[in-house]
Amino acid sequence: MTTKARAIEELLTDWRRRMRRAQYGHYETAKSLRRFHFGIGIPLVLSTCFVAASVFATLEKDVDPKFKVLVALVSVLGAMLAGLQTLLRLEERAEKHRHAGSRYGALHREIGALTISSSAVKAQNYKRLLKKLMNASTHFLQTVQKYRLAYGSDVVQSTLRRKN
Secondary structure, X not given: OOHHHHHHHHHHHHHHHHHHHHHHHHHHHHHHHHHHHHHHHHHXXXXXXXXXXXXXXXXXOOOOHHHHHHHHHHHHHHHHHHHHHHHHOHHXXXXXXXXXXXXXXXXXXXXHHHHOOOHHHHHHHHHHHHHHHHHHOOOHHHHHHHHHHHHXXXXXXXXXXXXX
């Protein structure tokens, strides 16, 4: 195996590992955002139900002022939670992370297929894959530059020149 082929093989292995990490990272972030979404949403529903039930239950009765303050505080809490849920857009952000995770998963599988293919197929698909990867992650450029400096791969250099 030539130095250039070994460098490309090592680069593909590194990319594959990074794509898997990015995939899992996005999936974990999506899970966290979804949990946070429900962590805000469930108390929101409970507080608004409490306020609505309290208002209807006390329409005809004279109520203790402490209870009125409690209902007012719970009402304010519900309004704050609704505002937070709207402002943070947690569900939308979680969906974006799930989508990014699936894209990284597809790239991971594509790199895996490329690493077991023949060297002719690797050379043919290398530039196309490099463009996909550069579009997928802004941090990817640092890795490419590290390998360019280490191995002086003309394929990586020419692709970087076209990208910049």
